[in-house]
Amino acid sequence: MLTVNAYAATSATEPLSPMTIERRDLGPHDVLIEIAYTGICHSDIHHVRGEWSPGAYPVVPGHEIAGTVREIGPEVTEHAVGDRAGVGCMVDSCRRCVNCRKGQEQFCVDGNTLTYGSVGKDGRLTQGGYSTHIVVPEDFVLKIPEGIGLDAAAPLMCAGITTYSPLRRWSVGPGTQAAVVGLGGLGHMAVKLAHAMGAEVSVLSQSLRKQEDGLRLGADHYYATSDPETFGKLSGSFDFMLNTVSAATDVDTLLSLLGVDGALVNVGAPPEPVSLDVFSLLSNRRVLAGSLIGGIRETQEMLDFCAARGLGAEVEVIPASGINDAYERISASDVRYRFVIDIATLK
Structure with missing residues (x-):
């Protein structure tokens, strides 16, 4: 020993x-x-x-x-x-x-x-x-x-594999409108990787406090989720969204940002359950998924x-x-x- x-x-x-x-x-x-x-x-x-x-x-x-x-x-x-x-x-x-x-x-x-x-x-x-x-x-x-x-x-x-795996699984690349929810330990790697894969990358964060960092890391756009206009402006915009937040989020609101056949993949793991209205999935044939390392x-x-x-x-x-x-x-x-x-x- x-x-x-x-x-x-x-x-x-x-x-x-x-x-x-x-x-x-x-x-x-x-x-x-x-x-x-x-x-x-x-x-x-x-x-x-x-x-x-x-x-x-x-x-x-x-x-x-x-x-x-x-x-x-x-x-x-x-x-x-x-x-x-x-x-x-x-x-x-x-x-x-x-x-x-x-x-x-x-x-x-x-x-x-x-x-x-x-x-x-x-x-x-x-x-x-x-x-x-x-x-x-x-x-x-x-x-x-x-x-x-x-x-x-x-x-x-x-953090690297947790974000890389779903990006690969959902074929994120050139022509993909991808959004990363949260710019923390997972989110910052998701931005780097999605950008390197050729996607157009948006960050959705509570505020614009980290906007300069997000753009430096490879994001093309940066939005504050605390701004109620964000969700109206971005409705149906994304092909793929990676939720990296480890606290409870409004899943239905996030799903509303997906276009037809868009996928919202969760890698953040909040300790409490989240709720879902199934009509958020039926509309635009959206997918809600999870990914583990x-x-x-x-x-x-x-x-x-x-x-x-x-x-x-x-x-x-x-x-x-x-x-x-x-x-x-x-x-x-x-x-x-x-x-x-x-x-x-x-x-």
Whole structure:
């Protein structure tokens, strides 16, 4: 066992604090990664605070991990010591079910093993990336190409794939009128990616406070949802909308902005249910859908796409001692656009 430094939540109400955890010995197909940077995802906060379901403690959050391979098991073939490596939201799955065989491990029929807060095959609670090292099966380790800094690459493991996957699934590209709802950790990557794919991109945000940023990131248009004229002006305008907001939204009003066969895809996960008038779907034959991260092959595809175009997340790097403050700032929407922990500050 390897004992490593970490930052953990000990309950749903206490601040996160330093502790040590044990990482398992390497198996034949395992990879040991020395973590350089870990992004803070809003999902970390939901999980730590028990907002989605009761959790087990202590738990080390973090599923946006970037670092360097330091050791490999004797039967590892896809990774070598010194490789730049990433880990996202999953660290294992059954590998056998119909979805896993299709490369959609996020929908594993038997349930995948999440990077933190899951029970692994060894019967122990998985612990995430707010730590100096992690051991992961080689099939769930991603290659981070040169051309992306490890700090800017870390959030791609969740924010990047979470937005890339539905953009690809709904064939967003040249000729597409695409809208991104919310310009936060997910939304800013959605803007970058949709622009790189060739779509005409609009941002729908509560105010025009981030308009300059949105246009710089690749948006062609920027609208304030607090302005009642916005919805009348944009009625029926979009082919595709990606809702990245993790708070409750007026789904019917958003659907009204779609043209015929338009799709509204939700990737934000509010803790409370949302309501829907089915006539919002019947009109214009609209689609309301959801999307959950992406499989390992698609995540690698996303990383390669970003590297080829020089895309990375907009990050604010913080020391581990700033994690609790960052949680409060994220909850207040006070980040542009992803906090990333410098894991060297844990050593």
